[in-house]
Amino acid sequence: MIRKFFAFLITFGLLVGFASCSEQELEPAKSNGEVLLKLRIYAGLDQASASDNPSSRSIPMSRNNNDQRPDGYESSDGDAEKIRTMRVIILRYDTINNQIIRTVEAARVVRTSDAGVPLNDNLEFPVLANDNKTIVLIANETSIPVSPNRALTASQWLDRWFSAQRDEQGRDRQVSESTWNALMNWTISMSADQPSFFTVLGDDGNYYQNPIPLSETFQIHTVSNDHKVEDGDEQDARIIQTSNLFITRAAAKVTYKIFCDDTYATDGQTSVVTGIRLDSIQPTEYLFIKDARYFPRKYNNGTDAQGGTVYDDWRNGINTDNWDQKRITGFEPYSLEQYFNLPTMLTGDNAIPIKEYSAADAPVVGPIYFPESMVPTPTSYFRVSVQINGGEWLSSQPLNTNILSSAGETGNRDAISRNTHLYVNIYFGAPGISVDVNVVPYVGVNLKPTFGFRPDATAQ
Numbered sequence: 001m002i003r004k005f006f007a008f009l010i011t012f013g014l015l016v017g018f019a020s021c022s023e024q025e026l027e028p029a030k031s032n033g034e035v036l037l038k039l040r041i042y043a044g045l046d047q048a049s050a051s052d053n054p055s056s057r058s059i060p061m062s063r064n065n066n067d068q069r070p071d072g073y074e075s076s077d078g079d080a081e082k083i084r085t086m087r088v089i090i091l092r093y094d095t096i097n098n099q100i101i102r103t104v105e106a107a108r109v110v111r112t113s114d115a116g117v118p119l120n121d122n123l124e125f126p127v128l129a130n131d132n133k134t135i136v137l138i139a140n141e142t143s144i145p146v147s148p149n150r151a152l153t154a155s156q157w158l159d160r161w162f163s164a165q166r167d168e169q170g171r172d173r174q175v176s177e178s179t180w181n182a183l184m185n186w187t188i189s190m191s192a193d194q195p196s197f198f199t200v201l202g203d204d205g206n207y208y209q210n211p212i213p214l215s216e217t218f219q220i221h222t223v224s225n226d227h228k229v230e231d232g233d234e235q236d237a238r239i240i241q242t243s244n245l246f247i248t249r250a251a252a253k254v255t256y257k258i259f260c261d262d263t264y265a266t267d268g269q270t271s272v273v274t275g276i277r278l279d280s281i282q283p284t285e286y287l288f289i290k291d292a293r294y295f296p297r298k299y300n301n302g303t304d305a306q307g308g309t310v311y312d313d314w315r316n317g318i319n320t321d322n323w324d325q326k327r328i329t330g331f332e333p334y335s336l337e338q339y340f341n342l343p344t345m346l347t348g349d350n351a352i353p354i355k356e357y358s359a360a361d362a363p364v365v366g367p368i369y370f371p372e373s374m375v376p377t378p379t380s381y382f383r384v385s386v387q388i389n390g391g392e393w394l395s396s397q398p399l400n401t402n403i404l405s406s407a408g409e410t411g412n413r414d415a416i417s418r419n420t421h422l423y424v425n426i427y428f429g430a431p432g433i434s435v436d437v438n439v440v441p442y443v444g445v446n447l448k449p450t451f452g453f454r455p456d457a458t459a460q
Contacts, residue, residue, distance in 0.1 A: 035222045038242045039088065039123040041137060080198070080209040080369065081249065086110045089136040089162050090125055091175060102134070102175040107164035129239060130224040136162075136183070136217050137247045143198050143210035144287065145189075148182040188213070188250065189284040190371060192340040197251045197369035212369060214247045215288050219314040244318050246326070249419045250287055252373075254278055255366035256344070256384075260354050260428040272351035275387035276365055276426070277343040279395065280380065282333060285371035289418060290332040293409055296321055328417040330409025333374040341385070342370055354388070354428050367421070374415040381414055384424055384435050396435045 076082070090106040106125040127133065138158070147157030161179050166172060190197045198210040223241050256276050292298075302313030344365055346352055352363045375381060381398030388394065404415040416422070427434045 034126045035129045035239045035241050037090070037125045037127050037133075037222065038240060039125070039135070040242065040244045041086070041123065042244070042246045076249075078367075080212055080367075082211055083112050083139045083214065084211055085140065085142070086112060086247075087136075087138045087141055087158060088123065088125075089138075089158075090127060091134045091136070092128060092131050093134060094132075100177070102180055104162055104164055104173040104175060105133070107162055127222060129222050131222050133220050133222060134217060135220065135243070135245065137215060137245065138287075139214035139247060140211040141213060143213050148186050184217075184286075184288055184290075186287040187284050187334055188287050188371070191283065192342070195344065195368065197371060209369070213250045213287065215250050216245065216247045217288055218243070218245055218318065220317065221315045244320055248289070250285070250289075251369040251371065252416050252418055252420045252422070253367040253369045254422040254424060255364060255368075256424045256426060258352050258354075258357065258363045258365070258426050258428075260356050262356050264354065264428040264432075271354045271388050273346055273354060273386060273388060273426075274351050274390045275343050275345045275385075275393070276424075277341050277385040277387070277393060278368075278370070278422075278424075279341045279383040279385055280339055280373070280375055281342045281370050281382075282335065282373040283338055283340055283371065284334045285373075285418070286332075286334055289328070289372070290334075291330075292328055293330040294326050295329045296326055298326075328419070329404070330406070331372065331374075331415070331417060333372070333415070336374065336376040336413075339376070342368065343387075344368055372416060372418040374410060375413050378412040382416065384426070386426060386433060394433060396433075 087109045088107065089104065091102045092105045093100055093102045095101070105127050108125075110123065141154045141158065144154040146152075147154050149157060152160070161173075161175065162183075163173060195207050196209060198212060199207045200210060202208050220243055223239065258273060297312050297319050299312045299314045300316040300319045302310040302316045304310050346365070352365075357363065373382075382403070383395050383398060385393040385395040399414070404410060404417055405412060425436050427436075
């Protein structure tokens, strides 16, 4: 008999989803002045203490299905979750002849330390005042397998179409609608024979994990050029605007832990775990999460001309209320037709003997990275399966408690969003095999300006 308990503590990770705008809101800027735009990009790169590590504390076995408390946040961990580079693209957009025209106003690739601090650069950009902007963030772009046109690398494609350098006629580089759509519909995939998302096969026959890409997009409106001067003197006065942004890992991950007690009977034979599998995973996701919903909301609320509430009104800026507790509540999957089971094979010396372990010695498998996923129907589920002695796969009951699922956000379909970490505890004992799962965000325990990307570029 296999029993399943699932506690899903949804992510702080977040994503794209543009607010809709009218043509009137997109009219060209009335001012030719400049604003010095300073970006603070919070990436959750602090180092968690042992007490912050879910593996060192008890895992809740079950919770009310409507419980949305963001508990169990943890820091990034390991080389795969470090940030090596960050590309920042700032586009202004205007409406001309009823068409949206996007122009690259600033673009920069920032090299960072492992702690996410920019090296030999900063995140300050002179841009037009009183203007609509789109900000695109991409980290670890060299880990992205191919660009949208498949003929160039990710960096080559971005350099070609989103460079801040002027074109051959000396004009600011404009981005066509087809190129913009290609960026927003950029997909990344894995196959069933990959041991983990963004793994590469080395010349020595071993697999190596590339750093996980991160991504986000935001819309902002810059202040007018008669805004209060916050820096400089009469000879060098600058209008300064600071925008707080965040960025999200474009993958989820799972870690398995094996427990056994002396009540588990093996008929006198030595049994071993030869495989663990996460079932019903989608092979492809959007690089920029599609139509993401967040709680708390991504942007602040505003009012329309009639005094009514405009929810997620990007013109009022990023919502920083409780934003260390933000999490994805819904997204649009790439497809509801493509699925595979993600096995982790434990052959030879990697096979795990089924015997009694202390909590400290319990074998750990993972982490294994995979795309965000959503099952095809409200009656489909995620499962964890175990293979013993190379035999048949033994599947768990559905993971159906506190998983990301709601009528308004996912169509009542179970989902695992990016930037989450599944801790799967597998127990061998009376009356058989049981599994419990805890899903936690892994973006950072507290998001403070003391780490991540800061305009003053100093580590603390």
